[in-house]
Amino acid sequence: MRRFTLIPTVLALAAVTPALSQPNTNAALLEEIRQDVSADRIEKDIRTLVGFGTRHTLSETESDTRGIGAARRWVYEEFKRISDDCDGCLQVYYQSDFIEGEKRIPARTEVVNVIAVQRGNVDPGRYVIMSGDIDSRVSDVMDYKSDSPGANDNASGLAGTIEAARVLSKHKFAGSIVYAGLSGEEQGLFGGKIMAAAAKKGGWRITGVLNNDMIGNIEGINGVINNTTARVFMEGTRMNESADDARMRRFTGGEVDSPSRNLGRYVHKIAERYIPNLDVMMIYRLDRFGRGGHHRPFNDLGYPGVRIMETNENYNRQHQNLRTENGIRYGDVIEGVNFDYAAKLTSLNALTMAALSKAPAPPAKVTIEGAVSPNTTLKWQAADKREKNLLAGYKIYWRLTDESTWTNSRYVGNVDEYTLENIVIDNYFFGVASVSKDGFESPVVFPGPAGSFYPGESGAE
Structure with missing residues (x-):
């Protein structure tokens, strides 16, 4: 299992990856489609x-x-x-x-x-x-x-x-x-x-x-x-x-x-x-x-x-x-x-x-843990063989529970587990998205069966 954990100050530096340039890498195609x-x-x-x-x-x-x-x-x-x-x-x-x-x-x-x-x-x-x-x-x-x-x-x-x-x-x-x-x-x-x-x-x-x-x-x-x-x-x-x-x-x-x-x-x-x-x-x-x-x-x-x-x-x-x-x-x-x-x-x-x-398929079997802890850990199933060559990695999102859109995000690379240090699980909603090599993202998947995109998948398994 590939895991990744960093303290917040290091994360700010580690997040400078090619995936963060995604608005620039896919904008040209989407603009061409819009104008057509x-x-x-x-x-x-x-x-x-x-x-x-x-x-x-x-x-x-x-x-x-x-x-x-x-x-x-x-x-x-x-x-x-x-x-x-x-x-x-x-x-x-x-x-x-x-x-x-x-x-x-x-x-x-x-x-x-x-x-x-x-x-x-x-x-x-x-x-x-x-x-x-x-x-x-x-x-x-x-x-x-x-x-x-x-x-x-x-x-x-x-x-x-x-x-x-x-x-x-x-x-x-x-x-x-x-x-x-x-x-x-x-x-x-x-x-x-x-x-x-x-x-x-x-x-x-x-x-x-x-x-x-x-x-x-x-x-x-x-x-x-x-x-x-x-x-x-x-x-x-x-x-x-x-x-x-x-x-x-x-x-x-x-x-x-x-x-x-x-x-x-x-x-x-x-x-x-x-x-x-x-x-x-x-x-x-x-x-x-x-x-x-x-x-x-x-x-x-x-x-x-x-x-x-x-x-x-x-x-x-x-x-x-x-x-x-x-x-x-x-x-x-x-x-x-x-x-x-x-x-x-x-x-x-x-x-x-x-x-x-x-974009790649939305992450499958997303789970979350962190009760009675200063940290929040998300896990998900690694991409299957169909999409390995398409996938660059994953992006974690979170927002305050009264916010309507995802306000915070962090690209975490091609891993299947990640811990957000000093971000308390009780205060936010969390999710995970897949990111392609050319910067296209899947929808965000909320942990557990409530958020699973495909019937039959469950983060509770």
């Missing part, structure tokens, strides 16, 4: 999706010009075109299941997702997923005949996902990236349930799901017009936490350090460092109050997932029949989408996925 995202292409894709008239899950599937069938075939062909441009770098396929007997899908209906996978060249079994929804709706969730443009909800998120595929497919990554067009969201999150179940069956190690649902509106129902902020919703404790894990968390912490929360902090950090004029509001809630989105089915199975979306919603433009009443225009039409803002949030996703996929 095109508001014009996003606008074109949103207009195409709106042009299908309705994309309701129960709508027409045989027509080539109207309904969800035509829409999903267009998404499939668009992913195929992107794959052709990168010499077949995307695996594009339909993923579906039949749903019936549900309140919003009473008759047998095939719910179809469109998936494009860009395989990693180091650890292809590790995934980060960006999703947008294909389907749309009007006031009556069962009305599949009326025009339902769904320009912002959620052609914006789907167009952003397609654009991210165009941009990131030009580059190589250690981990795999998945671009997903999900269906059945308005009828009960069925597309996400289908994909999450398939991921679990396939043994996917998911580092993060970035669900993009409404990323194009800047004019709120409250009168606020703002294109400089975005919201990230991220749940706390895992839905499937065991009773033993809950008891452990009660005494050691972790309520605000689930993998979803630390994925959200990662998104926040990307925005802060690399996206000009964008502040991320981290919201400690699964989703908007009493509402849901397509990251939830992944959260339900223990996977890290967050929702990225606009800050100011306009309810006159959501789930509304197209009409004008008392001088107010209702409906989710193209005029309600700000394409530059949608491009900004698409960039946030693309940079987050690029950084996650360039």
Whole structure:
């Protein structure tokens, strides 16, 4: 076992390592990716999706010009075109299941997702997923005949996902990236349930799901017009936490350090460092109050997932029949989408996925000890053979317990145990991140099962 312990004065000198230059070593790539995202292409894709008239899950599937069938075939062909441009770098396929007997899908209906996978060249079994929804709706969730443009909800998120595929497919990554067009969201999150179940069956190690649902509106129902902020919703404790894990968390912490929360902090950090004029509001809630989105089915199975979306919603433009009443225009039409803002949030996703996929996997089996001691010791499992050539070492983070982001860090090298001298365990929260040789970091992993990124891993073992 490789161990490292230094007193604080020596640590200040020892921390001068190549890994500390990471903002400079990876900034050029991330800036190239950011500048490659095109508001014009996003606008074109949103207009195409709106042009299908309705994309309701129960709508027409045989027509080539109207309904969800035509829409999903267009998404499939668009992913195929992107794959052709990168010499077949995307695996594009339909993923579906039949749903019936549900309140919003009473008759047998095939719910179809469109998936494009860009395989990693180091650890292809590790995934980060960006999703947008294909389907749309009007006031009556069962009305599949009326025009339902769904320009912002959620052609914006789907167009952003397609654009991210165009941009990131030009580059190589250690981990795999998945671009997903999900269906059945308005009828009960069925597309996400289908994909999450398939991921679990396939043994996917998911580092993060970035669900993009409404990323194009800047004019709120409250009168606020703002294109400089975005919201990230991220749940706390895992839905499937065991009773033993809950008891452990009660005494050691972790309520605000689930993998979803630390994925959200990662998104926040990307925005802060690399996206000009964008502040991320981290919201400690699964989703908007009493509402849901397509990251939830992944959260339900223990996977890290967050929702990225606009800050100011306009309810006159959501789930509304197209009409004008008392001088107010209702409906989710193209005029309600700000394409530059949608491009900004698409960039946030693309940079987050690029950084996650360039970085090594998050540390596994992180543990912590230091009760009744002036020192705090963290341990973790050394990187497996897939990632040894990618890994430079590890970085320990800590923060005061009432702080929302990681405020202190120390690069500790390629070790699997480290003691922080004279930093008392009772006063801080701690975590560990993996660092690649070119300076990309994984999300921070909180010690114990509460913070473990991959279901089945546990720092308690």
